[in-house]
Amino acid sequence: MPLSMVQSPPRAAQELGTVRAEGAANPPAAEEVVGQVRPVRPRVAQAERILEELKAAQARKQASAESDGASSSRRQGQPNLLSPDWIQARLGGAGFSSSTSSSSRSKPSAPRSARTASAGRHILDEEERAIRLTMLEKTGPRYSVESAAAYFRSRQVEVMKRRITVSMPLVSFLTRVVLDYQAGKEEERRPQRAHEFLGIIGELGPAFIKAGQALSSRPDLLPAEYLNELQKLQDRLPPFPTELAFKVIEEELGRPMSEVFEHIEPEPVAAASIGQVYRGVLKTGEKVAVKVQRPNCEEIIAVDIHILRQLSGLLASFLRLLNRELDLRQIIDEFGKLIYEEIDYVKEADNATRFMALFGDLDGIFVPRVFWKHTGRRLLVMEWVEGQRLTSNDLDNRPQLVRTMVQCSLRQMLEEGFFHADPHGGNLLATPDGKLCYLDFGMMSEVNQKQRYGIIEAVIHLVNRDFESLARLYVRLGFIPQEQDLRPIIESLNDALPDVLNASVSELNFKSVIDKLGAVFYKYPFRLPEFYTAILRCLGVLEGLAIQIDPSFRIINDAYPYIAGRLLIDDAPEVQDILEVLLFNQGEPRWDRLENLLESAADSKSYDVTLALNRMVEYILSQRAERLRYKVADDIVDELDELSSDVAKYAAGLLVQQAQLVSKQTGLPLLPPFSFLARSIPSPVETQAMTNAARLLSALRRSQGFEPARLQPAVEKFARNPEGRRILLEVGVNLAERMSSRTIRAIFNLSDDGKRRTGGRTGSR
Numbered sequence: 001m002p003l004s005m006v007q008s009p010p011r012a013a014q015e016l017g018t019v020r021a022e023g024a025a026n027p028p029a030a031e032e033v034v035g036q037v038r039p040v041r042p043r044v045a046q047a048e049r050i051l052e053e054l055k056a057a058q059a060r061k062q063a064s065a066e067s068d069g070a071s072s073s074r075r076q077g078q079p080n081l082l083s084p085d086w087i088q089a090r091l092g093g094a095g096f097s098s099s100t101s102s103s104s105r106s107k108p109s110a111p112r113s114a115r116t117a118s119a120g121r122h123i124l125d126e127e128e129r130a131i132r133l134t135m136l137e138k139t140g141p142r143y144s145v146e147s148a149a150a151y152f153r154s155r156q157v158e159v160m161k162r163r164i165t166v167s168m169p170l171v172s173f174l175t176r177v178v179l180d181y182q183a184g185k186e187e188e189r190r191p192q193r194a195h196e197f198l199g200i201i202g203e204l205g206p207a208f209i210k211a212g213q214a215l216s217s218r219p220d221l222l223p224a225e226y227l228n229e230l231q232k233l234q235d236r237l238p239p240f241p242t243e244l245a246f247k248v249i250e251e252e253l254g255r256p257m258s259e260v261f262e263h264i265e266p267e268p269v270a271a272a273s274i275g276q277v278y279r280g281v282l283k284t285g286e287k288v289a290v291k292v293q294r295p296n297c298e299e300i301i302a303v304d305i306h307i308l309r310q311l312s313g314l315l316a317s318f319l320r321l322l323n324r325e326l327d328l329r330q331i332i333d334e335f336g337k338l339i340y341e342e343i344d345y346v347k348e349a350d351n352a353t354r355f356m357a358l359f360g361d362l363d364g365i366f367v368p369r370v371f372w373k374h375t376g377r378r379l380l381v382m383e384w385v386e387g388q389r390l391t392s393n394d395l396d397n398r399p400q401l402v403r404t405m406v407q408c409s410l411r412q413m414l415e416e417g418f419f420h421a422d423p424h425g426g427n428l429l430a431t432p433d434g435k436l437c438y439l440d441f442g443m444m445s446e447v448n449q450k451q452r453y454g455i456i457e458a459v460i461h462l463v464n465r466d467f468e469s470l471a472r473l474y475v476r477l478g479f480i481p482q483e484q485d486l487r488p489i490i491e492s493l494n495d496a497l498p499d500v501l502n503a504s505v506s507e508l509n510f511k512s513v514i515d516k517l518g519a520v521f522y523k524y525p526f527r528l529p530e531f532y533t534a535i536l537r538c539l540g541v542l543e544g545l546a547i548q549i550d551p552s553f554r555i556i557n558d559a560y561p562y563i564a565g566r567l568l569i570d571d572a573p574e575v576q577d578i579l580e581v582l583l584f585n586q587g588e589p590r591w592d593r594l595e596n597l598l599e600s601a602a603d604s605k606s607y608d609v610t611l612a613l614n615r616m617v618e619y620i621l622s623q624r625a626e627r628l629r630y631k632v633a634d635d636i637v638d639e640l641d642e643l644s645s646d647v648a649k650y651a652a653g654l655l656v657q658q659a660q661l662v663s664k665q666t667g668l669p670l671l672p673p674f675s676f677l678a679r680s681i682p683s684p685v686e687t688q689a690m691t692n693a694a695r696l697l698s699a700l701r702r703s704q705g706f707e708p709a710r711l712q713p714a715v716e717k718f719a720r721n722p723e724g725r726r727i728l729l730e731v732g733v734n735l736a737e738r739m740s741s742r743t744i745r746a747i748f749n750l751s752d753d754g755k756r757r758t759g760g761r762t763g764s765r
């Protein structure tokens, strides 16, 4: 693969950056750019001196705080040592903005909790990050169509050569597919063509490999055969020469490597499309992983995206012949933004720092620390982690590691909304002390609160096979256009999923659900946002990895209890909306679903049943449940009435049975009242109402946080509320009425079959 196809001048990336920063229509000539020197060197010494001062001051501050128990430094008028302003002032302030604004694309600085969360081990990371950012270029590489166009205007010949290399295999491939289509053989030949496509993409270099990987999780764009082939794309390329890597390291450090590293092994431990990783030791003694970007990586990627955009019209006309209408430019631009994030190692370091702050202290999780002081846009220095691959047979705690991995991923996606979107085997290690270590923070994804609720809702509808609600949710989330007729989609979902979902929750294989859903996404005009495809990919990868370790593993087995627990304890209005859709059908309670939810949630560690019951009380008393609560109360009366009658009959039947046994063993006649009861009471059989109640009680008892005493405040709250009192009174009176009428009927031996309710829990099953 001609990686060096576009040989740019040494500072071409900087030039791209210059054009970006200035938004100039005419790019500066390459020679002018080569002459630019970044003001890194003098600042290194200066900033390091400041860092030393800062560390010393920090130590003094801590010591004084420990001795007098107060943060006296502030009171004595000392500056806030962490403030970017202070750092900037010490640097002379020339043209550098504050740490957080110095990179407009960077995530906000790791939250303060980062320091408390990972206290001790990483106390100075944030300060080092702030200092380091003042030394780096203001912004990292940023995807800009205009800047690329301006840059490549003066490099037409190189672009043309690359364009021929790229377009030949792509156009010839698409021609073959169109011919298949016209011959009515496209579906039949799809697996073969998908395989050819994989070969072509793999040969075209980093931008295409990354694009192929991104496409592999886009069921709305490609059929399953292509997705499956593209998922095999190996992000492994032959390593580039170590001398070049060391050159990049020195450029990024702004000084000789020997000033920072005691030693770096000459052979990389891994080489991927964007960079390669070396193992080394810092002068200060720490073992580190040194990730170095391929030389000219930004230009290699920029030219390919530029060419893809140029070819988009032609490619789209091929797709039209296949009856696919796609906005290729928009898709390419989305991809461009993603890949540009990946080639900025400061962004990756930011991700790692943020990830550590959020998850580094969780039980069983390890996140390596970033050495900010030595990290740059093309160089990432991280703590070296000794560990084995998760799939290694030598590990004896693999099932535990899998559970930790799944629980941590769910927490990332559904609680914090910041998740590792590429948790494959190479990015997860098992450490010698039994922890799960995450590596490679280049591909992270974010989900906002609303989207998180959307995911929870989608899983709930899927598990309950409520495809109508699922389709409506997709419209609400903007995956399907508003005007789309939903009936065929609901039908397709129904047709596609019953086989899969007929399995019990514990047998449900997530990959097959994704595949079947994917077929529907492909057939109808779905446009899936990045967060959703990232989640599907992440869950699919997790399940695949987990199954390698434990073939019986089903991700939904761990995910559903977690989601059920979240639903029951979260009091956000969005969650109440989901619960209403789930638990009521046109005002009729669906008790079986509540029961399933409570049962599933019982297996979740992050769920507290007392909290859930309190939430239910609050909900029932709330304004929004006004129309539902009396229906709920009626059903409870039915249920208790039926249950008490069944239990009484069962107990009486049991007594009679025992008496009959004794009479048989002793030869004595059956005495009253047993002789009387034996005529009217059938032998004891556990009824549906009793089974349900037993299941419910057992689920409550096994739930985290179940303590009857803790329920008291909720009960009191209910009883003190006027509406609650009215409901209690109504339940009490109705129940008493039913019971007395039942007793009278029993005494006079009248049948009560006609009185049995038809609705309620058992009735709605």
Ligand SMILES: Nc1ncnc2c1ncn2[C@@H]1O[C@H](COP(=O)(O)OP(=O)(O)OP(=O)(O)O)[C@@H](O)[C@H]1O
Pocket: 235, 236, 269, 270, 271, 272, 273, 274, 275, 276, 277, 289, 291, 368, 382, 383, 384, 385, 386, 426, 427, 439, 440, 441, 442
């Ligand atoms: N901190 C570390 N400690 C030990 N090994 C590491 C560390 N970081 C990276 N590695 C090794 O280098 C390999 C590649 O690292 P990483 O995944 O970060 O690179 P990449 O270029 O982004 O690759 P890809 O995206 O294909 O996974 C890892 O699979 C691991 O073997």
